[in-house]
Amino acid sequence: MKSPIAGRRIKSKKCDRYMRILLITNFFPPTNIIASFRMYSFATYLPDFGVKVDVLTPRRSGSLSLDLSNIDVHYPLELPVSFQFATRRNVVKQVLKHTGIRAFRHYATSAFYHSSLQYASKLDKNRYSAILASYPLEDSLRIGYALSRRWDTPLIVDYRDLWLQNGYADWTPMDALFIRILEGRINRHASLVIASTRGATEKLQKRFGKKVATIYNGFWDEEPRGKQNRDAAMQKDRITFCYCGSLYGGKRPLEWLFPLLAQDKKYHLKVAVLEEIDANVVKRYAEASGVKQQVELYVGLTSAEADRLEVDSDVLILLNLPHARGNDVIPAKFYRHLLKGRFIMGLGHKNDEVGAILRELNAGIYLSHRDDINLFFGAYDGWNIDKRRDIGFYSRKAQAGRLAAEMMSLKY
Incomplete structure (x- = not known):
């Protein structure tokens, strides 16, 4: 087990532990995308259950004005909010994309992947008890997988949904095959896989042959609750x-x-x-x-x-x-x-x-x-x-507590 690290304390029936994780995500506030909210809720509420969170994410512009003052956010590079795709049909590209070359090219040239690995060399690997990588996009999984092996640190994979999003539009069966092989290798290495619905959990368990935990998205605890007369x-x-x-x-x-x-x-x-x-x-x-x-x-x-x-x-x-x-x-x-x-x-x-x-x-x-x-x-x-x-079970804070319990059960 790794030495205890700085973090808030959580009491469990087995022992008292301290944790800090590195959360890797393509989207985080101020980017106004649904994935940003799930990642922000983890970074906000996990410390209440003994898990401090650092975030590794591209710097993107956006309209979300959420408080990031208590979160250590690392920006290895700056990227646009959305990907731009060509609207004019290119016959050569249409033919090539069915060969799998496009998927391999994206794999080999991903700016987020290469910049993040270079940036991570400056981080203290002993600071982290685990790495949490959010999918989609698959770049986050690749970064988490590489750092998990490099640092000998447990990897946790989060599925916000099951969409096949790999950085380009109009994917083909060859694209899907390439990503599925990559995805399977990473998830079989992971110490924990989580998904946002029971339906996704069941599909992932069949796909990878391992236990998957369900951590719902939920509602914000700070929002007022209505009551109809x-x-x-x-x-x-x-x-x-x-x-x-x-x-x-x-x-x-x-x-x-x-x-x-x-x-x-x-x-x-x-x-x-x-x-x-x-x-x-x-x-x-x-x-x-x-x-x-x-x-x-x-x-x-x-x-x-x-x-x-x-x-x-x-x-x-x-x-x-x-x-x-x-x-x-x-x-x-x-x-x-x-x-x-x-x-x-x-x-x-x-x-x-x-x-x-x-x-x-x-x-x-x-x-x-x-x-x-x-x-x-x-x-x-x-x-x-x-x-x-x-x-109350479906609040974001309650779900963060369930995720923290899953993390605490891992062997470090």
Whole structure:
């Protein structure tokens, strides 16, 4: 076991330990990308459970104004926020990419990989008890793997999702094969693999033949928790549904919800979209269904305005993928819906984990596209916020505590 290092103390049944880890990620605040939030939550909350965190990440611009003053962040290089891809078709490149040359070229020339290894030579390897590498992108895994072997330090691999993202668009089967071989080698070396959903956990366990722990994304503990006044809601002369986000071409949730609106004039739907073109689609569907007067449209709301719109509603609509591949996806919006204390009506695939969590917490109903929309009535009429189970398990801080416990169980 390595010597104890500087860090906050955590008490366990086995012994008292101190830890510091190096977190390697392609995205971190101020970059406003979903992956940044998961990594920031680890860096923020893990110290409360005895694990100090240093971060190794490219310096990128962004709009997230989060406090980094208590986090040691190392920037080996500066990169753009997003990758730029050629829009003009190049026949030679189209042919070459099917040979696997493109994937190998990216592997050999990755600026983040080579700059990070050079930068890491200046770091004190004895400072770290473990390395946590976040996937995607695969560059982070490669850096973590190289440093783990160089420093003889345990490697932890985090899967935010299962997307195959390797730094370029329009990947081919040869790209996938190259990355899968690389990914498999690294994960079989890892001391611990974690994923953000149970669906992803099960797939990774089958893929690598080793235990994978589920560490959810969750909601921020500092955000206020709402509580719906159920009696007041039932006495109102209108029940308001609210959906903010993508319309998936305008067909969902509209074609699914409009028949419900048509049953009773007291049902109203608030829809917030980003583009005017989506708003026009909503208008056409509403007119065709005869519920135009029951639909309120909002375009280009800020995040704060969308939050207020949802808080002022009775039922929050949650969409997931309609096919079975959605069972390893939990939309970030789901956790925010839990905080608002409103009845949640989800739409996706019958085997989605989101539906299982909703049932577990008694927080709403989850229907597939083939279910009868009228099932909503029985669930909503008998629901009360006081009957909902405690949601504390799904806070980001609670999940960081679970991750810390997994780390403490490793042999150093």
